[in-house]
Amino acid sequence: MSPVTEAVRLCGHLPLAITLLAARLSHHPAWEIASFTAEFATAQDRLSELEAGNRAVAAAFDLSYNALPAHLQHFFRRLGLHPGPDIDPYATAALTDTPLARARRHLDTLYTDHLIEEPAPRRYRLHDLLRQYAHALTAHDPEEARTQATQRLVTYYTHTTQTADQHLNTTPRHHMRTTTAPSSAPKLATREDALAWIRTECHNLFAFAHHTQPTYLIALADAMATYLRAQGPWDQAATLHQAAATTAHNTNDRLGEAHALQDLGIVRRMTGEYAEAAKLSEQALDLYRTLGHRLDEANTLQDLGRVRRTTGEYAEAAKLSEQALDLYRALGDRLGEAHALKELGRVRWTPGEYAKATELVEQALNLYRTLGDGLGEAKTLQDLGIVRRMTGEYTEATELGEQALDLYRTLGHRPGEANTLQDLAIVRRMTGEYTEATELGEQALDLYRTLGDRLGEANTLKALGRVRRMTGKYTEATELGEQALNLYRTLGHRPGEANTLQALGCVRRMTGEYAKAIELGEEARNLYRTLGHRPGEAHTLLDLSVLRSQMGNVTDGMELAAQSLDLFRGIGDVQGEAKALKIAGDLQADSGQPQQALASYEEALLLARQVRSPLGEAHALEGAARCQARTDAQAAIISLREAVAIYQRIGAAETPTATEYLARLEAEQA
Template sequence: MRFSLLGPLTVHDGRSGRPLDGPKVRILLGVLLLHPNNPVPTDRLQEALWGAHPPATAGASLKNHVARLRQALAEEGGDEPRIRTVPGGYVLRVGTGELDAQDFTAALREARAAYLRKDWATVSQQTEKALGLWRDSPLPELAGLAEVQPSIDQLQEARWQGLEWRMDAELALGRHQGLAPELTGLIAEQPLREAFHRQLMLVLHRTDHQAEALAVFRRLRRTLVDELGIEPGAGVMAAHQEILRPRAAADAAATDDNAADAAAPATDDNGDDDGDHTSTAAGAVGAGLPRDIAFFTGRRREIERLLTLCRVSTFDNAVVPIHAVDGMPGVGKSALAMHVAHQLAPDFPDGQIFLPLHAHTSGRSAVDPADALVTLLLAVGVAPQRIPSGLDARSGMWRAQVAGKRILLLLDDARSTDQVSPLLPGSLSTLVLVTSRRRLLALDGAMPMTLEVLPPDEAAELFVAKSERVELAAGSGSVTELVRLCGYLPLAIHLTAARLRHHRTWTTADLEADLEAAAGRLAALHTEHLSVAAAFDLSYRDLAPALQQFFRRLGLHPGGDIDAYAAAALNDTDLTTTRRLLEDLEDHHLIDEPVRGRYRMHDLIREHARSLATADMPDGSVAQDPALDRLLSYYLHTAHRANRHFTRHQSTSTGAGHNTAPSTRSPELSTEQQARAWFSAEQANLQACVEYAATHGCSDHAIGLPAALHEFLRTQGHWNQARALHQLALETACLTGDRRGQAGALVHLGVFRRLAGECAVAAENLHSALELYRTLGDRLGEANALITLASVEQLTGNHQGAAERALSALELYRALGDPLGQANALDHLGTSQQLTGKYQGAAENLHFALRLYREQGNLLGQANVLTNLAVVQRLTGQYAAALEGHHNALQLYACQGNRAGEVSSIAGIGLVQEATSDYAAATESYRRVLVLYRDMGVPVGEARTLAHLGNIQRLTGSYPAASDTLQQAVAMCRENADRRGEADALNMLGWLLAVSATPAEARACHTQALDIALVISSPLAQAHALEGIGASHAQEGHPDQGETWLEQARAIHRSLARSEDGEPAVHAGR
């Protein structure tokens, strides 16, 4: 069977033509032949047969026409019907060599390949073969049908291209005879097709008709200028120059490859096609990419990934390869896509097209898709007068023009999916790269790549490359700081480097000073025609008014990121609306979502948003903006809700307003895990809010937020941060005369100063707080301050004073009916008793406290008491019970995420291991503890742990190492006023000196330890010092004198019902 559509439709079975009964059957076959072996939807066939409004009976009628066509195409002995029904349509089976259009296209494909390699004999042979199949305009039966016209136009255009190639081949082969009349006829049919004019000019010139050749040029130029307003393209201009050259030079130019070069389209430095705008190469539309960036720097990972994805997807026959590169303004989307396109260009021999869509071009509106299609159709050689008027018609023609061609299309700076979709080819052999500041979420089949700011090392490389300063190194501190100030944003780095490049007397220090100016970073990031602020502003103007307002308000947020709840409070909108606004801003890449549900702005975008917000304020200040007040109140209220899971005792109010619920929803905080997760996520934001509130007159928030954060920061080990926040709260309370706020901040400062070993300052803070609470008549505040003061006095060795403070607090808590406070007081009382050797009383009070904590469901209190009970058990020789108690406490601390408590438990385990001579395990425990204490900034814990490490080194014979470690421990205890720790470390050092130095040196250390132990009333430290002094006398040969000291030590041990000792842990989890 042979089907012919390059002219009137015919069907021949090898013997005779097959009759086709009726025009609708002929139309049906014609449409199916334009899509051989591919499904054609039923609705498309109905539209071809009956137009845009088919009758109600169209479905049944179509089936009848298909049946008649099947009968007409039936073959003797054929097992498979020519037309198959498929879901939603029909497929016409066409074999190899059965359709003239397929043979025509195959011959042109061979001609194109030969044309690119300049095999002119093959070009001539294959174009003659293809053109010989052309009988007349294809399918005149279907003329005027919009549904099929693009496919017919494509065949017509392929014929014109074949004629161009044949003429170029004849010129290259020097076969000029007879070409002039043929070309004149072609020009009459296609007066705007520059290629035919160029070829006629060359034929006339090379056959000694120079004047006629120049006349052809003048007529063409006049036509183009008058009708299209353009000058002839580069190909015509090259031919014109050949005509004007002397004959010898012209002869040289006319030979072989030079003739073909004159036919090739050219591009100017901007990449705009200056060649034949009315011609196409049936797949060779020319290289229309702007020039690549010289010495492209960075983005190695992204380039490799995009190249790989593009090359893989190009061979995927399932979908049209589309790759969408999105990202914030100035991140380098266009540069990356252009660089990748240039590397892929050899894979697309039919051409590359660059089309800027101008979504964010200053002074220009975004390109309308219909106008963009005109540009694309002109680029592939469609004559202007043949371009239809409607968007759908243009889109259909565009798809038909590039069908089957290997073309790369780069659509730059797209505004939306609606702008891009009509421009997408339908051919699987094309590749589409799209860049946009928005996420094109509705672009079906697109593979997205979001471009982030540069990594610091690539940012530094880019700066050095663009500054052209040979003396700079990418790893230098000045370059590192400059790219940080640029936010690692490529546009900002380009502009900053350009300023350095063009001002040779400037230094990196000069630029750094400009960028560090509080309000000058964006102002400094500009050149003559570019600025970062302008790039941001174009994206801002693209937003709806409500989204613009939301963007400005987000710029006011003092912190680094935000969730939907905080954003809702800031914007005074409901949660659903706020989430939609956040997603819209993320789609525009004005914010990003680094972690699910949390959004952030780039530093420079935040600066721009804030400048827009302040511009709306009458005095340029945001301090009184109600949006910020809503935000701070939301954080204060939610922080107090979360803090209920961490509180150790009932808290007295530390500032007005924290019980006022915000107008918007707040997150679910019904469990301790949820509360901890919220605090962890908002920790940096809450600090930023405190700092903002303290400097902008928001005293309630500056005082209340640190109080709400106190327990979380304490248990998580963020002690330096806590001290800084409480100091701000104290300063704010003093400035505003808030005495209750002052007292609360002083208590909280006392806690963290005790943990840092600053016991004298801590005690001073707490005494001041006590005075304030008593003046205010705040008995709960007074009790809480007493408990904290007791823990300070325990550390300084005033164990009797600590017990008295704990008893006083216990009485107040009982009077207030506060069981949690009572448990805290009993825990402190039991610890004081343990430190003075009253182990039985300590155990009783600690067990009572444990029962109260369990009744209250307070896991932190239970863990603390278990730790303290384990200390008593170790000191009384109950090592198995002590180890079990520490492990149980460790589990409780771990499930609460309490780092400080975990460290305390591990230290306790180490002490039991040391007491039972498991020195290897103890060393491992102490080393873990040492790392954690150093990380948390706890010098007291670090010093005591060092002492025990030194003692194990002594016991295992590593005397030099033990000496260094123990001397460091003694020094650190003295620096931090840890008298108990100092006494124990001195005793350990004395034991070492007894075996590594002289008895006198050992006795000096023990004597110092004894003096301290007597002052702090530590019987255990006294006993150890007495033992060391006695041993030193005996070592010197005075056993009787030594026995006197040893008997005193034994007496103390008998009173403690114990003959050996370890060391109590620092109860950081308290």
């Protein structure tokens, strides 16, 4: 924007203000327009900057204001008390203590007289100069009248936000005391109505939260908590909840303090501050137990369990979720029971207990559907999709993920949308659709960064790095992996750290840096074992088996591959089993056991086709071709042609090597 355009904007496009500003500039020819505009933009009192005797802008405003009848003058002054960026007729009715229809008429009159703007239908605002003018006029009104007007307005905002929260909040808990209903309020009959209203008013709610009495600050922060978790920005949410917690503590409002601490703990977990999140949840838990609020106690046990699961403390996470489940059932709270079952399912799948995880999550899904909880249903569909992906059922994983994504978007739940985009990106990567995987991952990354979700950002950077590695872009893969690793370590997220160490080890192996690859792999393996994370341990054993063989120790490599295969079979990971069989085949072929190798490749091929893994299928076909080439060149060529076609279709890094080998075989048979 040019300095002239900016100056005109700061004058509110008011002809008199623009004329006066131009006159000041012409009177000082040495002044630069850019410097003067910057100074004008930061002026505390722009009206004084435009004074020019009887032609002052303030004087012009006086003429317009004095032309209004007394009741409209009073109405205009009240608008100067509003701290937010804009206002609608409902809030205006509360602020001015007038019926809704009359408030609308008065707003239309002020708009016609160019004293207010209408940037969107039925949204009104004062230009900065007029806002400053109106605010100065309010100083002449009695303090009690100003206080009553502001109190009516904040009561309206708090009550309507609490009404909206009833549609948005699916976590059962004892809510803060409700405020008095205003004389006029928008009808929020559905979740969509509630979401649209609070999204539109969010800037005004933040403005009032920082300009109101302690009771209203605490209640407003409580009512905004669910929306802010779903929509962000989380840094502003944390500031709001911290202010509410401090205010509640200072006013001896122990229930308000417990709610604010719990909400703040959830936001800290979402931004990856796990130690602080655990501390806050424990403080809230102690308060709820002291107050005898058993439902809130159950909710906080759940929150604390999520922190423990995220940091890899699975036994403690399971214990906390089971305590919450028992409490919900004792209270007859079926929605809370569904939440606890879903969380227990997540605790079970992480160390590889897929059958138990599926059973728990399906119980939760049935409960959510019975209760008509769309958000719970979306989260549970997403969880089931993850379990299906982990067991290699990619078609089902995609279907479930897409159902969840549609629900999240309908509900306006942005964290869920980002998480599901990331889940679908992983499925695309595992089925060799690398372009689609990258597109979905980048969409998720943008959403995570908008929300301030550092864990989501780390997960997506790691996943995008794997796509780069699988398409042979090793430098980019390393850069993305190291960014993710730094984030995980900053967050204290040990499962993510282990997973990224393993991924970086694979890149080092592919670039021939075997010693560094071994170091990274062993570090990842030790972390997985400490966490009790069996799928991660199995994959790392497999990576180490390849490394040992490439370094000349085939016997150790085969032993590690066998251990990995046993682990994959024990946890029901079909995709992992197929990968382990393929690598076992490679090692058997290298050690002069072609028949055993061919059998391993054929078994791996069947499993890869079963789980729709084109890369796994191509790997098994290429391995089989290398064995067949010794005794049946034509069979080898058929297998290799199929593998090359798959590599080319998915843009795999193995394409050039496989293509060259195929050309050599065909030339030998020509």
